[in-house]
Amino acid sequence: MKPYLLVDFGSTYTKLTAVDLENEYIIGTSKAPTTVETNVLDGYDVAFKRLMHDHPEIKEISGISACSSAAGGLKMAAIGLVEELTVEAAKRACLGAGAIVKIVFSHHMTKREAIKLKEANIDIVLLAGGTDGGNKECIIHNAKKLVDIEIDVPVIIAGNKDANDEIEEIFEESNIEYYIVENVMPKLKKLNVKEAKHIIRKIFIEKIIEAKGIKKAEVKIGEIIMPTPEAVLLASELLSKGYEDQEGYGELMIVDIGGATTDVHTIGEGFPKRTEVILKGLQEPFAKRTVEGDLGMRYSANALLSLVSNYEFKKYFEADDNCDHDIRKSLDRRATNVDFIPLTKDEEEFDKAIAKICCDVSISRHVGHVEVVSTPLGNMYYQTGKDLSDIKYVIGTGGVLINHQDAKKILKQVNKKSDKLLELRPNNPSILIDRSYILASMGLLSQKYPRIALKLMKQYLL
């Protein structure tokens, strides 16, 4: 036996997964509440003891990898020029690196916006704007604004390369920590987020972990190598593409419904499937992640009624659900008591309805859309975003989907709908559930042992 330990410092739980590298199976998992306020290692120690207690066959650990979304995760600001272009490219770089985008600004930053930015309690600023050789006046203006307010978090500059010399001079005179990387949109509509993502991860490992008090854990477990959402994205990419002679699952989607947010990841090009469809907008990333901050089971429960009406909400209840739910009250109860756990059948049914809405609305926002244009040559279509109609697998993860017996029913919400015909949703994909909550762990494991990570995912996603 050669046990390898994967640790995920989550916002509520610290989760451990032990994998036997020799015989290639999951020995066991355990969890304990995350303890960022005191010492993050306390929670880890409890979880570790539980694991050892349940699996006395583990004698020694051969290695550890860890990721973290504790203490609010990685919060970023994305700044660019045009909303649909460099602002969107900057947002995608942040999301792809596993961050939550808290602040988004376009065009010239005003003094008020700059102050809002400084007070927003974010971890990193990503500053973009202009194609290479294009507009440089705006990004220089915004760089100056950041220096004026003496922003106290690292700034990544990923805009028009022609502006870099001038921006470097502006930052050199300040004490601000800055990094200049390749433009996130070097040519019109061309997305280039690799280098920006890389530097975000580097800053996360070197600085953010420490600022959040999670660094203490490193004496015991070694370096925390990435934010948890990035680990999930890496796992899904591996599962989609396969590794060496092991075939992957092809285009797939991951839906992660949490207490505060709903994350959707898709792996696939999503190009138009028909010749009369013309692709519009910024290039889509092959591995795409979107995060919906107003869709969640608890913290953001109250926001749901601003997205769907009372009447629409009722449509998400099962046909055989005879309870007369008080929607507003039930939502409020969950938002004010975020540790709420459903005990009765009715409460469970209500949670199911919330989860269905989170799933349905987040998919509407994630998938591409078509628009009909009548031309003298007949109808043509604009496609914005990814065509995901041929997605073969949808995988559910996150508390509610892992624990709910009707998880597959909830995930059916991803399917093509008769009242949302212009959305390019999946056509009846196979649905799998991450029952053992291993996706993030497998993303971590894939960094060193991709073959084993792939094999385990195929085995444990049911």
Place this chain on the structure above:
Amino acid sequence: MKTVVIGVIGADVHAVGNKIIDHVLSSNGYNVVNIGVLSTQEDFINAAIETDAKAILVSSLYGHGEMDCRFFKEKCEEAGLENVKLYVGGNIVVGKQDFNEVEDRFKKMGFDRVYPPGMKIEKALEDLREDIGI
């Protein structure tokens, strides 16, 4: 190198002329940002902002150009592109109309150069050199 944005406006899918314009301007020293067919006014404007373009060349072959181009200049001004030169060419109006009148109409709409059907791109190239340089 000066940047120009080119494309075909509206529900118009004529791609051949668009490719010729791209080729001729590119090989004559311009950085051509081609947004292709079926483009909206906003597509032209967004592209021009990010790429710092000095001119926008709008093509229209299917006869509805006059409708598609309404308020284009106003939108450019709104977006801070008041100094960007606007060119338009192709079959830009319905049916056969006196071109002098058509030119006049489009100039009133804020276009700097207006070209009749069958005009060679070399003429626009000459005008570009005069208007924005190389």
